[in-house]
Amino acid sequence: MARHLKLLVQRWSSRVFSVEVDGAPRYFGIREQLRGEPVPPDVFSEVQKQDRCYSLLVCSGDRVTGDRFHWELRDRLQRQLPPGSGVRSMSSFIPDQKGSLLKGYFLQSRAGNSSLIEDILTDLEQRNPVLVCSYSQSEDGQQWTQCLWYQSEDNPVRFCVVPSETPKHHPSVLNMINSDVFYSLDEACDVLKQCGDIIPETRSVLGMLPSSLDARRKPDFPVIVIEGLDATGKTTLTESLRDSLGATLLRSPPQCLSAWRGRFDREPPLIRRAFYAVGNYITAEQINQEASKSPVIVDRFWHSTAAYAIATAVTGPVSNLPHEGAEVYRWPGDLLQPSLVILLTLDPEERKRRLRSRGLMKTDEEEELDHNKLFRTRVEEAYRRIVGSACIALDASPSADLVLQQALLLIRAKCHL
Ligand SMILES: Nc1ncnc2c1ncn2[C@@H]1O[C@H](COP(=O)(O)OP(=O)(O)O)[C@@H](O)[C@H]1O
Ligand SMILES: Nc1ccn([C@H]2C[C@H](O)[C@@H](COP(=O)(O)OP(=O)(O)O)O2)c(=O)n1
Known part of the structure; x- marks a missing residue:
């Protein structure tokens, strides 16, 4: 043995x-x-x-x-x-x-x-x-x-x-750190490197990483991240903000990884989360380049990676999450910190309506919804507990134009734009 x-x-x-x-x-x-x-x-x-x-x-x-x-x-x-x-x-x-x-x-x-x-x-x-x-x-x-x-x-x-x-x-x-949530690029890369023989695509993913990263570099223009559950209006808001502010719009995972995302989504959490973690560092490098020329809007970033990972790793009610202030909620020391993170929140019924109108929600089984309800509340709570670059919640239920106005108010107040 x-x-x-x-x-x-x-x-x-x-x-x-x-x-x-x-x-x-x-x-x-x-x-x-x-x-x-x-x-x-x-x-x-x-x-x-x-x-x-x-x-x-x-x-x-x-x-x-x-x-x-x-x-x-x-x-x-x-x-x-x-x-x-x-x-x-x-x-x-x-x-x-x-x-x-x-x-x-x-x-x-x-x-x-x-x-x-x-x-x-x-x-x-x-x-x-x-x-x-x-x-x-x-x-x-x-x-x-x-x-x-x-x-x-x-x-x-x-x-x-x-x-x-x-x-x-x-x-x-007990096993969350560096298994579900990675706190450094090196830890995430180590996992992907170990997968090289079984998942050949990891070599292409690692090849997208810049040769050096500097998290301490302060961008010239503000970097604003928009976060939230699926169908809360991130795409709608980020596109409007790009047009209103003359900003560059980026997303995480970045476009250059989209061909491999489906492949990693089929892998177990350890490998899947390492892929998304690496994606944040590639986006961070793109942010660094673009924020020297204009404000940057980012559709999902570190909060999504950590909150979904934590909320998936635990089961049951919100009380099963790691307690507020726990190590897992801290921002990684080697990752660029945005100037502002806005979390779009939405009443569950309205979110369901938007999902339906987008045609992605096909089953309406009671059991599945119950399961989703607990998962949804865990993700939202994990979002709120992240520190180091804490998010500000914004009610996304008003019309798209009103949400944009509210977001612009927040950005002007916090980023002096
Ligand atoms: N403020 C809003 N009021 C009503 N519908 C909205 C609003 N924002 C977005 N939508 C609609 O809700 C759906 C989901 O929005 P989307 O921007 O794609 O969300 P996400 O990118 O967060 O998944 C889309 O059909 C979009 O047109
Ligand atoms: N920066 C990111 C972005 C997404 N993820 C993960 C978290 C979730 O499992 C999915 C959510 O992606 P989804 O395709 O629903 O996102 P959209 O709302 O459609 O933009 O991706 C991540 O871990 N890190």
Whole structure:
């Protein structure tokens, strides 16, 4: 067994396990001694007596390989496993220990399917960096135990599954820095460089970077970033501002990356976020060049990269976000700071109307909207928590012309234009 896996298992009983149920994490722990505690209701309550549960945690020493494997694993499990196996996202972590997060899946097998599932899992564990556990119920139905798969035949160690308190931080927060949100160009480039062999396009992306960057250079003209969720009116406002101020309009990701954006959008968060982070530095260089000649308007920049990444990495309500003032909300030290960032805010109903009138919102399923509602509020809150180049919110619900007038007022007041 690989060394990192051995180390991992040595501290196994200090770990907390988290399973996503209805879009929110439910937690349980394990103990070596049975203490008669009740089983955690949310994760195991609906499991029938004869059923078994399994967990798979990805534990690759190489994070690019690990993240890509984790990303593909869900599809693979859904394709291979019998219907009704209920594949749920899962993670395991040591509370408050940064970098301790392992991601994986939790599944359930109906009676009669166990041997098929176990063959699939054994094969998976033999060929891939994955640690499998099985969960079974005691005769009287009062307790669940966890057994590490790789050692189950010769030396089975059974842990008792016990309830665990909700940790202070959402588990994803432990691995967010330089996995979801990058705080320097070097960190983002490192990830892309590691992908060179599997995603040849990364070489072209890295080739777009200027040879040197100077974040301290102060642009001669103001640089105004317009931020907001999709369909809040960024394109409409940025184009009007360009015309009203005789400004240059830029966007992030920059035009020169558009051919590869779709390719990186299909990759797991680590690679996708590194791509958008690098895009901001390329846009920053374009800003530096243009802001010596005229004001510059930018459609999305760092706030979008960080806020979407943070809001996607955590699940559930806004309270699961990293707390206000946390490290993840700080502006990267090596990235150009705009003169002003305006965040367009819009009533959800009006935003939905604009999305529909643009013809992009085709499904109206209640469940999907509920999910979107939580995600939307997390993104908006993350936007507001970013410091170092904080954004000013602007109500985008009035007519396009009124929004433009309000934006111009803000720009004149803050940038002396
Ligand atoms: N202030 C406004 N009032 C009404 N409709 C607007 C307003 N601003 C934009 N729209 C319309 O809403 C839709 C989304 O606007 P758009 O500028 O494309 O948003 P974004 O670039 O943020 O996705 C478009 O159909 C646009 O014409
Ligand atoms: N600077 C940027 C711009 C966009 N992103 C990411 C964040 C979201 O996942 C998508 C949003 O892009 P989308 O195509 O919806 O943007 P528009 O509103 O259409 O301009 O892109 C980013 O991470 N960094």
